[in-house]
Amino acid sequence: MKIEQGISNYEKMKNNMADVFLQYDQEEMIRKFGLTQDKNYLYICCLNRQYRISRLNGQVSWSEDAFQTEGEADYNEAMTLYDVLCCSKENCHLACEWVNVGSLSAVQGGTLAKGSDFFQDAGKYFDGKKDALALACERLKGRKVEKGDVAYELDLFPFLPVVLRFWESDEEFPASLQILVDRNILDYMHYETLMFAISHMLNRLRDEINKVLP
Structure with a gap:
């Protein structure tokens, strides 16, 4: 992994996707997946852990105590959330198979x-x-x-x-x-x-x- 100015390529890609996230319709994400939201964040659960995505800068964090404390989402977590919220098909639904x-x-x-x-x-x-x-x-x-x-x-x-x-x-x-x-x-x-x-x-x-x- 190449390091430039202390930031890995993975971190760069994650930060780039945070910017991309801000270009998508957040109200559509809320509608499609029934997300909880407020003026600052969208909230979503993944594997029994609560995440929130900033509506201002696109950064993803997680918490296990209702965000009294929080951690920064790693590459796998953030990229999964970004892709599902931004790039899932309009009428995505389970086949139940x-x-x-x-x-x-x-x-x-x-x-x-x-x-x-x-x-x-x-x-x-x-x-x-x-x-x-x-x-x-x-x-x-x-x-x-x-x-x-x-x-x-x-x-x-x-x-x-x-x-x-x-x-x-x-x-x-x-x-x-x-x-x-x-x-x-x-x-x-x-x-x-x-x-x-x-x-x-x-x-x-x-x-x-x-x-x-x-």
């Missing part, structure tokens, strides 16, 4: 394809931690579903759920992680953004696991 994220026709061979290092590395991290992973999913207000040693439906956004399924390794097979998404998910975000969103979800789960493991 789950598909494996790697099977989406538009992403064949991409980073999120089946068997990619991305999922193998995540599977290795969660291996041997199934109880902690289940607790982490519960802390993100996940809803238990069938199949897998750990399987939960999580609200990426209140209007956009995803499913995580995990199987621990055994004598024959390595640990396996599967992400299911709604068939229409690319109506809500670009494929590149889907990578950011899933990376953010896995990072949130790792953070929750680290809170309970020694």
Whole structure:
């Protein structure tokens, strides 16, 4: 990553997107997604965490105590929010049909394809931690579903759920992680953004696991 004057390229891109955000119709975002808002911010929940986007400068922050304290959104968080709010299709809606994220026709061979290092590395991290992973999913207000040693439906956004399924390794097979998404998910975000969103979800789960493991 190149550093110029102490600012990474990721930070530059995030700041550029904050400026782009201000060019879009905020009232349309509020209408489309039923956002809470006031004169200074738009509010949105992502993975059981509250975010707000400044209506004045486009910056994204998050809080877990009603914004008595707050943190700056990282690249994956901010870019996901910007893309969904600014670039989702006008009539985006759920198909209510789950598909494996790697099977989406538009992403064949991409980073999120089946068997990619991305999922193998995540599977290795969660291996041997199934109880902690289940607790982490519960802390993100996940809803238990069938199949897998750990399987939960999580609200990426209140209007956009995803499913995580995990199987621990055994004598024959390595640990396996599967992400299911709604068939229409690319109506809500670009494929590149889907990578950011899933990376953010896995990072949130790792953070929750680290809170309970020694």
